[in-house]
Amino acid sequence: MSTKDWIEKDYYKILGVPKDADAATVKKAYRTLARELHPDRNKDDKTAEDRFKDVSEAYSVLSDPEKRKQYDEARTLFGSGMRVPGGSGGSFNFDLGDIFTGTGSGQGGLGDVFGGLFGQRTRSRGTGARRGADVETNVSIEFEEAVDGKTVPLRMTSSSACTSCAGTGARAGTVPRVCPTCTGTGYTSTDSGGFGMAEPCRDCMGRGLVVDDPCPVCSGSGRGTTSKVMNVRIPAGVVDGQRIRLRGKGAPGERGGPAGDLYVTVKVGEHPVFGRKAEHLTVTVPVTFPEVTLGADIKVPTLNGVPVTLKLPPGTPNGRTFRVRGRGATRRDGTRGDLLVTVEVVVPQRVEQPAKEALEAFQSATSGDDIRAELMREASKRG
Numbered sequence: 001m002s003t004k005d006w007i008e009k010d011y012y013k014i015l016g017v018p019k020d021a022d023a024a025t026v027k028k029a030y031r032t033l034a035r036e037l038h039p040d041r042n043k044d045d046k047t048a049e050d051r052f053k054d055v056s057e058a059y060s061v062l063s064d065p066e067k068r069k070q071y072d073e074a075r076t077l078f079g080s081g082m083r084v085p086g087g088s089g090g091s092f093n094f095d096l097g098d099i100f101t102g103t104g105s106g107q108g109g110l111g112d113v114f115g116g117l118f119g120q121r122t123r124s125r126g127t128g129a130r131r132g133a134d135v136e137t138n139v140s141i142e143f144e145e146a147v148d149g150k151t152v153p154l155r156m157t158s159s160s161a162c163t164s165c166a167g168t169g170a171r172a173g174t175v176p177r178v179c180p181t182c183t184g185t186g187y188t189s190t191d192s193g194g195f196g197m198a199e200p201c202r203d204c205m206g207r208g209l210v211v212d213d214p215c216p217v218c219s220g221s222g223r224g225t226t227s228k229v230m231n232v233r234i235p236a237g238v239v240d241g242q243r244i245r246l247r248g249k250g251a252p253g254e255r256g257g258p259a260g261d262l263y264v265t266v267k268v269g270e271h272p273v274f275g276r277k278a279e280h281l282t283v284t285v286p287v288t289f290p291e292v293t294l295g296a297d298i299k300v301p302t303l304n305g306v307p308v309t310l311k312l313p314p315g316t317p318n319g320r321t322f323r324v325r326g327r328g329a330t331r332r333d334g335t336r337g338d339l340l341v342t343v344e345v346v347v348p349q350r351v352e353q354p355a356k357e358a359l360e361a362f363q364s365a366t367s368g369d370d371i372r373a374e375l376m377r378e379a380s381k382r383g
Helices: 001-010 011-015 025-036 046-062 067-078 094-101 110-120 145-149 291-293 353-365 371-383
Strands: 083-085 091-093 134-143 149-162 187-191 195-200 223-234 245-246 262-268 275-277 279-286 294-299 308-312 320-322 339-345
Touching: 011 025, 025 046, 046 067, 067 110, 094 145, 145 149, 145 262, 223 245, 223 262, 245 279, 275 291, 279 294, 291 294, 308 320, 308 339
Parallel strands: 134 262, 279 339
Antiparallel strands: 083 091, 149 223, 187 195, 245 262, 275 279, 294 308, 320 339
């Protein structure tokens, strides 16, 4: 298959799997599509035949770890299109076909740009626009807030264009010049054993420009620091340690490039009464021996403070868990999980005389029931 195929074809989309799909998921998707599109089931169907070929081709790449790695690297470097200096606003878009054939710019086609990834030396061409950096922060919320969700204010400090030089890095009244090392692309190529890779130009630090008279405010970097307060919605049902990604809420890009992403790691506090088990809340409720023996209606607390009544059937064993529906954490679809109530028999530390006499009478009345007889029989069989 050609280099062009590796750039233009989205094999993940062809198989209908995410980019982080494991080998088992890729294999399952391929088998499903192969059965559906196989020529024996679609005679004289040219469309199905072409899709079958694409599916087979995609699987041949994604099922091979080495090929998949090379494909992912190729897509990361060049899969989103090229922008080079020279057009309106300092850059213009190439037609991808022209890049491969070399007819669009007279520069020799993508073989100059990409061939080194497959064994040839390359000349790398960078982009004018630069994506902003990703920003990470932490936020702490209470247990109740994690269950129902909360909007929290975050003060974000990030890099932005210097207001003094408007992001050029040059002193007011001067302009930077094109970097002679990378000719303004921001990238150079390295060759290691015949395997060429693009890397940011070291002379201009990937900017494509060299500043001779730097701006005194930003020291020629073209970047400054901004601080702003952002209201971030923490979704209901978030768990401790969960990392939330907010696209485009990170540091702003350079030269019209997109902003980076904001990653918020959530720390959820503990609750003195309730616990979490996925979308369900858990609680342990103390009960007495008569309640579990004879059966009883007991009050159980809920997170919103309104207790519910739980009916214990006679003979309830210690440690049994009951389910109170709809009293748990909020799910993504807006419904709620359940409250899981575990009963725990409490043994009194002191027994007053009337209670002691009643227990002795109970013990005498049930003395004929040997609750350990079965245990002893099973143990003797193993002896």
